[in-house]
Amino acid sequence: MSAAELITPHPGGLASEQAEVAHRGLYYMSLMREVEDRIERKLYRQGKILGGVYVGRGQEAISVGTSLAATPEDVLLPSHRDMGLFFVRGVTPARVFAQYMGRVGGLTRGRDGNMHMGDLKLNIISIISAMAACVPVGTGVAMALRYQGKNAVAFCFFGDGATSRGDWHEGVNFAAVQKLPVVFVCNNNQYAYSTPVEKQMGCANVADRGPAYGIPAEIVDGNDLLAVHEAAQRATAHARSGRGPYLMECKSFRMTGHSAHDAADYVPKDLWDQWSKLDPIPRLESKMIEQGLATQGEFDELHARVRAEVDEAVAWAENSPYPDPSTLLDDVYE
Amino acid sequence: MSAAELITPHPGGLASEQAEVAHRGLYYMSLMREVEDRIERKLYRQGKILGGVYVGRGQEAISVGTSLAATPEDVLLPSHRDMGLFFVRGVTPARVFAQYMGRVGGLTRGRDGNMHMGDLKLNIISIISAMAACVPVGTGVAMALRYQGKNAVAFCFFGDGATSRGDWHEGVNFAAVQKLPVVFVCNNNQYAYSTPVEKQMGCANVADRGPAYGIPAEIVDGNDLLAVHEAAQRATAHARSGRGPYLMECKSFRMTGHSAHDAADYVPKDLWDQWSKLDPIPRLESKMIEQGLATQGEFDELHARVRAEVDEAVAWAENSPYPDPSTLLDDVYE
Amino acid sequence: MPTTYVEAIREGLWEEMERDPNVLLIGEDIGVYGGAFKVTAGFLEKFGEKRVVDTPISESAIVGASIGAGLMGLRPVAEMQFSDFISCGFDQIVNFAAKCRYRWNAPVPIVIRAPSGGGIHGGPFHSQNPEMWFVRTPGLKVVAPATAYDAKGLIKSAIRDNDPVLFFEHKGLYRRIKEDLPAGDFTVPLGKAKLVRKGRHLSIITYGAMVWVALEAAERLEPEGIDIEILDLRTLAPLDRDAVCETARKTSKVLLLHEDTQTGGLAGELTATLTERVWEYLDGPILRITAPDTPVPFSPPLEEAFLPNAEKVIEKARWLHRY
Amino acid sequence: MPTTYVEAIREGLWEEMERDPNVLLIGEDIGVYGGAFKVTAGFLEKFGEKRVVDTPISESAIVGASIGAGLMGLRPVAEMQFSDFISCGFDQIVNFAAKCRYRWNAPVPIVIRAPSGGGIHGGPFHSQNPEMWFVRTPGLKVVAPATAYDAKGLIKSAIRDNDPVLFFEHKGLYRRIKEDLPAGDFTVPLGKAKLVRKGRHLSIITYGAMVWVALEAAERLEPEGIDIEILDLRTLAPLDRDAVCETARKTSKVLLLHEDTQTGGLAGELTATLTERVWEYLDGPILRITAPDTPVPFSPPLEEAFLPNAEKVIEKARWLHRY
Ligand SMILES: Cc1ncc(C[n+]2csc(CCOP(=O)(O)OP(=O)(O)O)c2C)c(N)n1
Ligand SMILES: Cc1ncc(C[n+]2csc(CCOP(=O)(O)OP(=O)(O)O)c2C)c(N)n1
């Protein structure tokens, strides 16, 4: 089965709000692509970035499209391929590079690396490595939001593989019983490391799991920014209305290896070919041109601007100092 | 919602195989009832049994009906209200009493108590307390059965509440992906300790979870021995044929407190009334009389025989010695 | 009127919930039923469903949801029905809760209550003492009160603390001990041991239910002229190493006592602390009295042989006194 | 041709699978991909899907299924992709696997392989040393080889053993060390430490990657006339207490070294063992060199400060030698 077949394409016809989403979304997706390319294909290979590097190449529409639908009070629990939402929330690429390089300028001041970053003031929760551990935590965040009388939701992100974990089940189930305002966002990129979805689960779609919790679940074209954004709006409307969680399964594809050291030879070539035609960035650009929202010249300018921004950010990060070893013991407890 | 409404009654009309199942089933259910009544209502109150006591009053048809459908090679992983299957497999009541009393004659020689008993030679695996921990283990048992080329299945038992646990999800999911011969038997007795099903899960039935794993799931009248037996036959036929796991949800009711010290005041009285009419033992007896399979006199005789058997068994258990403290350190490792 | 240990915990929870609207309870059967040990009986009626949350059987979700709520500024108190089930929520505790502050400066002000300990014929899965899994995990605080006063004072401090606190309450003490408690609000600080008996000859360092065993042994040894000092650690992490060293410096002989099994138990950590810091003061080997390295057996004669008791303490104390 | 540590494990697994048709492998990405560290590359092709089982991301199911298969007479070897995820299958290990034999005489002959340890810039969740969670749990065996020879010999013994064995392989050693291995089948017994260096003045007791740190320190101290003995524990549970005591009796001075964090680490247990058993032989305090009590930090200068190294060992060894 090809996941692409399942997807209903976004109907098209851009209202002005959508045009705005398209413009902003294109910028953030391009920025995410450029930052991650720089990390995975340059800095990592230069040995300037150590440890594991996981990027969201091809999946940019998911984190960007959903977070553009979020209010600042909404709390985001990104997974490891969701860098876009940090930019949407105002984190600078400079701080992200510093994070990856283990510098004090990073969001964890060198304590942790890569996508393990968060900022409570920005309502972003830092993941831990264990897949799906953020799901019960997202449920608790939503419990607090309701407790505090906020009209806000939690967005909890994870991959297809993460849905196999017990924590995923416990977190979704508890949220469903409590009818909590959580939007569960699955990026189904067909693989968990080297493991294809059919070795991960017995059902065809992650969305098939919604009924097991009595919650609505929807399959979304995860490579269409506007489709993701619209689905996120439906999802938050549901969650905000007190009707409980909502599950969005964004079908997409990991257009790279699992991590920077993985050549992904296990992925059949035709899957690559099929999905590279669906790359969310050119796809959005085509649509914008089609709809007369922008010209190729503007896109070229945008990409140049993004590259310059990224150059500057890398320079800033490289100038950020390493943490002082004398701080090693600080902040284990208050 | 009343669980009883969901149940399609067994159509009736007893073939000779069914008559045999009815006769054997009635004996084992009566024996289980008598043994557990003696434990919960007598020995526990006399202080002769220590620790937690959990019984399957009202749920006898589930463990008896399924295990009567099993071949001796099939492996059983009972939960804490499934005593009947031990008797079906030939464990004597005497050894069960000794188990509950912490005597060397018990299946764990005093090392563990209550339903935490198993016997590898009888293909019964001992549970641990953590709800649903036996589910991944059952999956592994089924993996071994297939590996060894046996045409056998694993029967894995658990309650409605256990399905909330991560282990349940991981175990069922893995079995489904691997298409392993496991029959998952849920006793949905409406409660997990004091927690009603609707606080346990967002879906109406445990069977609603089957599609989340791509496995067939069936709601069974758990208080009808013959219905359970028939469903177990369907389930094993499916599992043995290599088509993977099967989920049986046996709707039933815990006709007692969660454990011997629990008065279960949280259970609404009408639920009690409704379900006591569905007590599986008198129900089976009525059907047998209706079908001309037995007379009331024969039942009276049967119950008297069971009582005598149990009296003898208690006496045996009380004569079984306590374990010698000098054995405390034995068998941590080989 | 004297207050039992279980009632003290209940009062502490109740008062903290009255004091701070951010405190809420999460756990299995804690609402309508009032909890397996009735610690939260009446809380649902008083504080409502929002603040007394009955959960599915999902220890990982209980802890995880507490972490999420804690990160958002609430102060959840999670209940494990038995401490034996804490292993089902283990990753959330040791990897999520424990490391947030260190990694990204995010406080996780949660308390995880866990009824632990043996002597109630609970068998291998209702009797365990899992404290060392957490004592050895940086970022967690671990508390194990021995008295009603400390139980109340420590549960309050744990709730007010801005780090994840594991609160091990000993089931065997719940209704067995009681004392008069002062009226009004009081707390007991985390991280501070308490000298519960002064003595000259020998120190017993212990915690939890074993404090009472130590006291019994000390009383029975008094007529023999053996004068025992007893230090109740109260908090196991962070450990009050100063108090540990102080009593050792004073008596020069140390017995370490815990109900937990021996290998990898706290006694080892205490021994290392002592040999590192007060080596020159010691006049004899440091001895351990602990449960042996087996699961907790069910049958009464086995469990009795398994648990430390005054008899075993007395025997070793005599030996060490003579040394 | 010298064999690396990782290749030694691979060879051990391969040979055991050839020897015994009941041995099978279960884990994430171990089949087509050959495992995150390529330990099982080529196994799927050789042994087939039945014996090399790729799983969903389900550590609890991986362990649980191994237990089930083990109870039925197979010998599953489960792989945790990183030892940091072992906490996700924790309850199955410490409550199901560990207690079956004791409770109902049912052997659980499984091996759980877990790549552990730091120094690879893995950060807080790809660098941990979780051995003590298991060392302190009765019913589990715990192995942590330091050399290619031991890695191969111990994985074979672990597979042939009838109890659950946790096999911690140090990621930092995988490709860093190599040695010539004897041809043909050989095993290294569980539960036996190995004297890897004889010396007169001072014993270092250690395991895993720290054996190499101890060796480096010893070599650098030799010119100063400090003659160091090094005991590699190899198995942490059951612990070879006899060997521990023997080296202490011989040198009378002991340094304990591990990469694991300090509080609740194995060094405490070793200290207690020594003070209980060979107190009279000790000529100085027992010292610990360990990681400090923090999560494993990511940034290189922090991680370097965190990990024990030869420098830190040399400093303490000099001090203790002078004592
Ligand atoms: C509990 C756990 N087990 C194993 C891993 C190792 N691991 C890291 S990412 C990954 C695959 C994740 O797949 P998926 O959830 O589909 O997310 P994706 O990487 O495809 O976005 C694995 C197995 C982990 N991080 N956590
Ligand atoms: C992991 C875990 N958490 C909590 C408990 C305490 N406990 C024992 S039985 C029970 C309720 C079980 O409900 P269910 O699964 O529906 O089975 P039932 O008792 O109704 O047959 C609970 C919460 C446990 N045994 N295991």
Ligand SMILES: [Mg+2]
């Ligand atoms: Mg994926």
Ligand SMILES: [Mg+2]
């Ligand atoms: Mg139930």
